[in-house]
Amino acid sequence: MIRKRNVFMILLLTLIMTIGFASLAYASGAGAGGVIPAPEGHTPKLFNWYAIGWTAVNFFILLAILYKFAFDPINNMLEQRTNTIESSLKHAEQVKVEVEEMRKEAQANLAESRKQAQEIVARATKAAEDAKDEIIAKAQQEADNIKDKAYAEIQAATEKAKMELKDAAVMLALMAAEKVLERAITDEDHKNMVKNFVNEAGDLMC
Amino acid sequence: MFTFGMLDGALFHIGPIPVDHIIVTQWVIIALIGLVAFMATRDMQMVPRGLQNAFEALIVWTYDFFTQLMDKEHIAKKYAPLLSTFFLFIIVSNYSGLIPGAGNIPGYQPPTANWNTTLTLALITAITVQIAGFSEHGVHYLGHFISPSPLMLPLNLLEEITHPLSLFLRLFGNIFGEEMILAFMLYLVPFFVPALLMGLSVLLAAIQAVVFTILSASYIATATGEGH
Numbered sequence: 001m002i003r004k005r006n007v008f009m010i011l012l013l014t015l016i017m018t019i020g021f022a023s024l025a026y027a028s029g030a031g032a033g034g035v036i037p038a039p040e041g042h043t044p045k046l047f048n049w050y051a052i053g054w055t056a057v058n059f060f061i062l063l064a065i066l067y068k069f070a071f072d073p074i075n076n077m078l079e080q081r082t083n084t085i086e087s088s089l090k091h092a093e094q095v096k097v098e099v100e101e102m103r104k105e106a107q108a109n110l111a112e113s114r115k116q117a118q119e120i121v122a123r124a125t126k127a128a129e130d131a132k133d134e135i136i137a138k139a140q141q142e143a144d145n146i147k148d149k150a151y152a153e154i155q156a157a158t159e160k161a162k163m164e165l166k167d168a169a170v171m172l173a174l175m176a177a178e179k180v181l182e183r184a185i186t187d188e189d190h191k192n193m194v195k196n197f198v199n200e201a202g203d204l205m206c
Numbered sequence: 207m208f209t210f211g212m213l214d215g216a217l218f219h220i221g222p223i224p225v226d227h228i229i230v231t232q233w234v235i236i237a238l239i240g241l242v243a244f245m246a247t248r249d250m251q252m253v254p255r256g257l258q259n260a261f262e263a264l265i266v267w268t269y270d271f272f273t274q275l276m277d278k279e280h281i282a283k284k285y286a287p288l289l290s291t292f293f294l295f296i297i298v299s300n301y302s303g304l305i306p307g308a309g310n311i312p313g314y315q316p317p318t319a320n321w322n323t324t325l326t327l328a329l330i331t332a333i334t335v336q337i338a339g340f341s342e343h344g345v346h347y348l349g350h351f352i353s354p355s356p357l358m359l360p361l362n363l364l365e366e367i368t369h370p371l372s373l374f375l376r377l378f379g380n381i382f383g384e385e386m387i388l389a390f391m392l393y394l395v396p397f398f399v400p401a402l403l404m405g406l407s408v409l410l411a412a413i414q415a416v417v418f419t420i421l422s423a424s425y426i427a428t429a430t431g432e433g434h
């Protein structure tokens with residue numbers, strides 16, 4: 001099967017051959033005084049020392065020009081580029097190390113902060129605990145004081161009441177005795193009697 | 207009129223010294239390469255762009271290429287500029303023969319189609335090889351002429367001659383032959399067919415420039431390498 005590309009190639013070759021033969025016919029006709037003359041030429045003369053000298057000079061001039069405008073600037077640029085890349089890499093490495101250091105430092109700081117925070121919390125807790133204990137102790141003491149005071153007051157009141165009772169009893173006893181005896185009792189008797197009575201009565205009542 | 211090698215001889219004289227057509231063409235080529243180099247490196251940037259990038263790539267490519275070819279890096283660094291100059295000069299000279307008018311306009315004759323030019327280039331290579339050998343090995347370099355035995359001296363000397371001779375004739379033969387074939391082809395088949403041939407010539411011109419440069423590099427590498 002002939003493919004499209006092959007057909008194209010065959011057509012192209014035919015065209016070339018047609019043009020070729022046509023122009024060949026044209027040229028050979030033209031050869032005898034026609035438009036296109038036959039090519040002429042000869043090998044150049046060898047060992048043309050002037051040409052050799054000039055060529056050598058020209059070549060070294062070109063070498064010098066290229067040294068000035070190509071090799072030197074390009075070499076310098078390449079060197080500069082190498083240096084830049086090297087220093088960039090070094091810088092990157094340094095930055096990496098610095099970042100690593102900073103990371104470590106930050107981590108250490110974080111740990112330190114955490115520790116400090118824990119300490120602060122612990123201290124605060126302890127302080128609160130102490131304050132609580134103190135408040136409780138104070139309250140306890142105040143309560144005790146109040147209790148003691150109340151107790152003392154009660155005691156005093158009891159004493160006072162006892163005294164009043166005793167006086168009342170004495171008065172009653174005096175009145176009763178006077179009534180029974182119908183006579184005045186001497187002071188001496190009076191006192192002895194009352195005392196005995198009161199003592200007995202007091203012991204009974206208290 | 208189709209010509210090849212016809213414009214051989216003096217175009218004008220500077221005092222008693224004749225200036226050939228090929229010399230004028232060489233001047234134009236040198237000016238052209240110099241201009242491109244100047245434009246490329248006029249404002250060097252750290253990050254290369256455009257022409258600077260292209261020219262730098264070319265120079266760096268030749269550097270890398272010769273460094274790979276030669277075992278010793280300092281030798282490659284030392285001779286890479288010379289070899290790059292060979293390459294640029296030859297390739298531009300070769301291409302100058304492909305531009306219409308080459309060989310017909312006075313002062314415009316492709317230099318590498320003239321064997322005086324290629325002879326000069328080959329001689330420069332030959333002298334450079336000897337200088338490189340001496341500067342690298344000193345007097346010991348002479349030892350390689352009688353290595354492996356003094357009997358080999360004639361053959362070794364012959365080798366030193368055939369190397370530049372082959373460089374000289376190869377470049378001249380290829381470019382002169384190409385020009386000649388192009389001239390005849392243009393006469394025989396003026397349309398289309400020469401274009402195909404010119405396409406091939408573009409390749410051939412580049413290949414010949416590369417071949418000349420690589421062989422020069424390898425001769426320098428051999429002369430400076432170990433074993434001498």
